[in-house]
Amino acid sequence: SDTTPLQRGLPIPQGISKDAFLSAVNELRNSLGAEHVQLNDKEIKNGWYMESPNTHDMMPLFDTEEFIASAVVYPGSVEDVKTIVRWANKHLIPLFPISIGRNLGYGGSAPRVRGSVTIDLGRRMNRILNINADDFTCLVEPGVTFYALHEELVKRGLDDKMWIDTPDLGGGSVMGNTLDRGVGYTPYGDHWACHSGLEVVLPGVGEVGDVRVLRTGMGALDVGGEKTWQCFPYGFGPYNDGIFSQSNFGIVTKLGMTLMPNPGGFESFMYTFPKESDLAPLIEIIRPLRISNILENVAQLRHGLQTLSVKGHPRTKYFDGSGPMPEEIVRKHLRETATGECAWVYYGMSYGPAHIRRYKLDIIDKEFHRISGCKRIDPSTLPADEYFWSRDRIASGTPDLEELKWVNWMPNGSHIAFSPVSPIRGKDAENLFELARKRHADAGIDLMPAFCVGLREMHLIVEIVFDAEDVGMKKRAEKCLRDMIDDAAKLGYGEYRTHLALMDQVAGTYNWNDNALMKFNNTLKDALDPNGILAPGRCGIWPKRYRNRGWEL
Ligand code: FAD
Incomplete structure (x- = not known):
């Protein structure tokens, strides 16, 4: 980890004097216990992913002290959260809630307004409140990570019966990821669609100084709501959950989530495709297979360069010129890997007992081979440390960290994502790939796209990996992203999620x-x-x- 002193001093929020702010902080210390309120007045501390800071973004696109907290508070209960909300209303101090704060690529744990007080909900409110092994559901507090939920299933001997769904990195929180509408890679990969029930502390204070807490869906029943809270997401009346995702309308303190039954077997597969121009016909092949659930999970179609970068070596191992790495160099180095020379790699998984998998895998094999030069890589030929096995773990509900490796592509490796949504159409894939290629070429940045195909749409995820110490490169990365957002909007594509710094622009589209x-x-x-x-x-x-x-x- 590295530590540097704050250059700009204690980041006091706008509109309050330093004395008034410090006295308000003391008041909060008296209510919550001094040890649960920490001022951020000394240093910037970064660690590796599992020691990520809770005061700022460890992968900053701007100056680290731009999006930074003045203090962090650690509530231990819903009552504490209410106390914090009451306090913030009294002193007009902005709050920023995080569950774990590993929202890397989208702003990490940073608040949007400099000097906000971060509520780190996950530090103390991290209980798994229930795992219902009959209904295959659970109820969690903010600090429950994908690792923690998985480990609890193992501890209770339930892991053979039911699976969690995890994003590519398992150190985030089930709640934070779901509220940001993140994705994982089993058939339960659309986390928001798979949640059922929220408990929310509202930010306003009523006339008599009360802070309101509500439960959505069946949780709103006066008596016995918990019986069906995680089984039926809607309850009665307007379906309100949506307004608490990707928003700033409430602080979520409980989240219900469904768990996937063990399908009785699973088998990962990997295909490579030789030419970049195979993209459009391949997407046309994928769409009907995905909609009919022959392709069952949110699989990934990755560009060859991403397959190379996930080996974890710095870019300079392969190329030290400026501008995007030339295609022939990517191909040359891919030739020496298990994937071989290719433009695209498809990672997927088939679920169920062997005879059921066979039926689906045969169709997939036949359909994918309509692309000339398509190759199926036999998993039995792959060494245990091959990235394929990380995808295998993730698509079968076991959290992992391998995915972090491509961040090493640049020194002080950081990243920011461009994530537009489109129909599953060859033409749309080409449009997005082309606009990303052009803007990356203008910016002199390597293009690493992956298409994540949902049931009726796909997200293109383009990760721009940049050197956080290189101000010029950060400016180029920001320009590249802003240009891509504008280009995409003109063609009718919008982002599914974005970085703090780009939220106004994306919302504006x-x-x-x-x-x-x-x-x-x-x-x-x-x-x-x-x-x-x-x-x-x-x-x-x-x-x-x-x-x-x-x-x-
Ligand atoms: P948090 O940072 O705690 O929360 C996210 C945001 O939600 C917060 O900033 C806050 O605004 C809001 N929020 C959180 N908790 C609350 C609450 N209780 N009440 C109100 N608002 C709240 N993401 C994916 O989805 N899928 C992937 O496959 C994926 N792969 C990644 C790969 C790499 C290499 C990296 C670096 C990142 C990846 N990410 C991915 C992005 C990110 O790491 C995950 O989404 C992560 O789970 C988010 O962090 P978190 O769970 O700690 O959420």
Whole structure:
């Protein structure tokens, strides 16, 4: 880990004097216990992924002290969260909730407004409140990581019966990832779709100084709601859960999640395709297979360069020129790997007993071979440390960390993602790939795209890996991303999720009918959080106190 002193001093939030802020912090210490409130007045400390900081983004796109917390508080209960909300309303201090804060690529643990007080919910509120082995559901607090949930299944001897679904890295929280609508790679990969029930502390304080807590869906029943809270997500009346994801309308303190029954067998497979121009016909082949569930998981179609970078070596091992690494060099080095020379690699998994898998795998094999030069790589030929086996673990519900390796591509390796959504169409894949290629060439940055194919849409995830110490490269990375967002919007593609720094721009592309959606979000924000204390600016939603006053980026 590395530590540097703060250059700009204690980041006090705007609109409050230092004395008033310090006295407010003392007041909070008296309510919660001094050890549960930490001022961020000394240093910037970065560690590796599992020691990620909770005050700022360890992969900063701007200056590290731009998006940074003034203090971190550690609530131990819902009552503590209510106390913090009451306090923030009294002093008009912005709060930023995180569950674990490993939202790397999207802002890490950083708040959008400099000097916000971060509520690190996960440090103390990290219990698995229930695992229901009959219904295959669980109820978790903010700090439950994918690793912790998996380990608990193992400890209770339930891992053979049911699986979790994990994103590529297992150190994040089930709650934070789900609220940011993250994805994993079993058939339960759409985490938001697989959740059932939330408990939420609302940010506003009513007339008598009360802070409200609500439960969504069946959890709202006066008596016995917990019986069906995790079984039926909707309850009665409007389905409200959506407004608490990718928003700043509430602090979630409990989340229900469904668990996948062990399908009775699984088998990973990997195919390579020789030419970049195979992309469009391949996507056309994938769509009907995916919609009919022959391809069963959120699989990944990765560019060859990403397969090379996930080996974990720095780019300079292969190439030390400037500009994007030439294709022939990528191919030359891929030739020496288990994948062999190729443009695209498809990683997937088939589920169920052998005879059921056989039926599906035969169809996939026949369909994929319609692309000339397609190769199936026999897993039995692959060494145990081959990346394929990491995909195998993840697609069968075992958390992993291998994916971090491509971050080593650059020194001080950091990354930021461009994640547009499109239909599963060859033409759309080509459009997005081409615009990304052009903007990467302009910026002189290596292009590492992966298509993650959901049931009826696909996310293109382009990871820009940059050197966090290289100011020039960070500027190029930001420009590249902003250009891609604009280009994509002109062609009718919008991002499914974005980095803190780009939220205003992305929100601005969802502006149909005179910005009707943002106007609606603003109405909700002003009603639920009239003092504008909760995560101002998150997902482009600014409370009245900040709106149109120069905060937007
Ligand atoms: P947090 O950082 O705790 O939460 C995310 C955001 O949600 C917070 O910033 C906050 O605004 C909000 N939030 C969190 N908790 C609350 C709460 N209780 N109440 C209200 N709001 C809240 N992501 C994927 O989805 N899929 C992947 O496959 C994937 N692969 C990755 C690979 C690499 C190499 C890297 C570096 C990152 C990857 N990510 C991926 C991104 C990220 O690491 C994960 O999404 C991670 O799970 C998010 O961090 P977290 O769970 O700690 O959430």
